[in-house]
Amino acid sequence: MMRSTDRIITSHAGTLPRPPELEAVMGPLFGTQQIDEAEFKRVVPGLVRDVVRRQVDIGIDIVNDGEYGKRGGFSFYVQSRIGGLEEAPPDEAPEPHNITARDLKEFPGFFAANMGGFARMAGTQTQGGRPVRINAPIFARQKLTYVGQDQVQFDIANIKAAMEGISGAQAYLPAVASGTIEHWLWNRYYKDEQEFLFAIADVMHEEYKAITDAGVILQIDDPDLPDGWQMFPEMSVDEYRRYAQLRVDALNHALRDCPRELVRLHVCWGSGHGPHKHDIDLRHIIDIIFNVKAECYSIEASNVRHEHEWEVFETVKLPDGATFMPGVIGHATDLIEHPELVAQRLVRYANLLGRENVIAGTDCGLGGRVGHGEIAWAKLEAMVEGARIATKKLWGR
Numbered sequence: 157m158m159r160s161t162d163r164i165i166t167s168h169a170g171t172l173p174r175p176p177e178l179e180a181v182m183g184p185l186f187g188t189q190q191i192d193e194a195e196f197k198r199v200v201p202g203l204v205r206d207v208v209r210r211q212v213d214i215g216i217d218i219v220n221d222g223e224y225g226k227r228g229g230f231s232f233y234v235q236s237r238i239g240g241l242e243e244a245p246p247d248e249a250p251e252p253h254n255i256t257a258r259d260l261k262e263f264p265g266f267f268a269a270n271m272g273g274f275a276r277m278a279g280t281q282t283q284g285g286r287p288v289r290i291n292a293p294i295f296a297r298q299k300l301t302y303v304g305q306d307q308v309q310f311d312i313a314n315i316k317a318a319m320e321g322i323s324g325a326q327a328y329l330p331a332v333a334s335g336t337i338e339h340w341l342w343n344r345y346y347k348d349e350q351e352f353l354f355a356i357a358d359v360m361h362e363e364y365k366a367i368t369d370a371g372v373i374l375q376i377d378d379p380d381l382p383d384g385w386q387m388f389p390e391m392s393v394d395e396y397r398r399y400a401q402l403r404v405d406a407l408n409h410a411l412r413d414c415p416r417e418l419v420r421l422h423v424c425w426g427s428g429h430g431p432h433k434h435d436i437d438l439r440h441i442i443d444i445i446f447n448v449k450a451e452c453y454s455i456e457a458s459n460v461r462h463e464h465e466w467e468v469f470e471t472v473k474l475p476d477g478a479t480f481m482p483g484v485i486g487h488a489t490d491l492i493e494h495p496e497l498v499a500q501r502l503v504r505y506a507n508l509l510g511r512e513n514v515i516a517g518t519d520c521g522l523g524g525r526v527g528h529g530e531i532a533w534a535k536l537e538a539m540v541e542g543a544r545i546a547t548k549k550l551w552g553r
Contacts, residue, residue: 384403
């Protein structure tokens with residue numbers, strides 16, 4: 157995995173704006189419409205080539221496929237890749253998990269007015285203060301299996317083909333963490349929570365290993381580690397730390413046989429546009445995050461609720477050999493960050509962690525989470541320019 161050996165390099169955390177041609181085939185990012193398979197396979201490879209080239213042209217060093225091959229967004233896409241799932245009948249549907257539950261207690265009027273949203277591409281997250289389902293509730297009623305081999309190989313083939321002829325850049329593919337899948341998948345088969353989590357981990361191991369076996373960097377998307385705190389308002393910090401560590405144990409089980417140098421972890425406090433007042437402090441979980449067997453750690457860091465947490469790294473050090481990718485561009489606002497602000501954020505982390513260990517990144521995937529694709533691309537351009545400014549300040553050239 158690239159490091160910032162002589163300059164601050166850049167990447168981003170996942171989803172990129174979807175072009176109209178992709179929307180025509182797949183529908184909204186979190187949609188569940190039927191897909192014309194032939195048209196999907198015809199259209200996606202070319203769109204991946206285009207989005208990879210656009211990232212490289214902007215100056216991004218570690219690029220991805222925009223998550224264009226995923227059906228249902230960064231997490232729900234695995235519904236078509238896991239066997240043993242069953243849509244719950246309406247009379248059995250449990251109350252959906254709510255990643256704003258702690259905030260909801262203090263700000264019921266805000267959520268009742270439908271002003272809180274998981275992401276603009278999903279519409280509203282709440283209805284009258286209650287969480288609204290994006291997809292139907294899904295049960296595991298039998299042994300889970302991985303049936304997504306063709307889909308993940310399609311993703312791998314597309315990103316590798318798109319990288320042909322490109323030098324000086326690397327490719328990554330995101331895949332959702334086992335614990336985050338548990339946000340929407342309900343256990344009706346396994347004896348307890350631990351057995352269920354490790355069963356999901358065994359399934360996702362097949363996807364993770366396929367990506368790293370292909371020599372592509374694997375990004376684990378795991379908002380669950382911080383955002384699960386909001387889902388369980390009754391938990392104390394100590395109880396939540398045990399919750400989070402169990403999910404890290406399951407994730408590390410899923411990452412067995414995956415070279416650490418090809419794994420990076422992305423965590424954030426959920427992508428909801430809302431107060432985030434009751435998010436868990438990074439200081440309570442940073443050691444648990446660093447227990448994940450990854451080489452690079454990508455953490456939301458420019459959100460106004462979390463930007464101050466750079467101070468955590470005045471006393472906390474990176475694991476040996478690791479790199480850190482702070483979010484220096486946000487997804488919670490359409491304001492385009494000034495490159496000088498981006499540079500200030502990067503220099504701050506470089507002074508704490510070592511300039512060679514810092515990579516410029518985003519708080520989350522920008523596609524669909526800001527108001528328009530034009531804004532997302534402008535934010536990425538600001539990130540690259542900010543990295544250039546930081547390089548001048550840190551290397552003197």
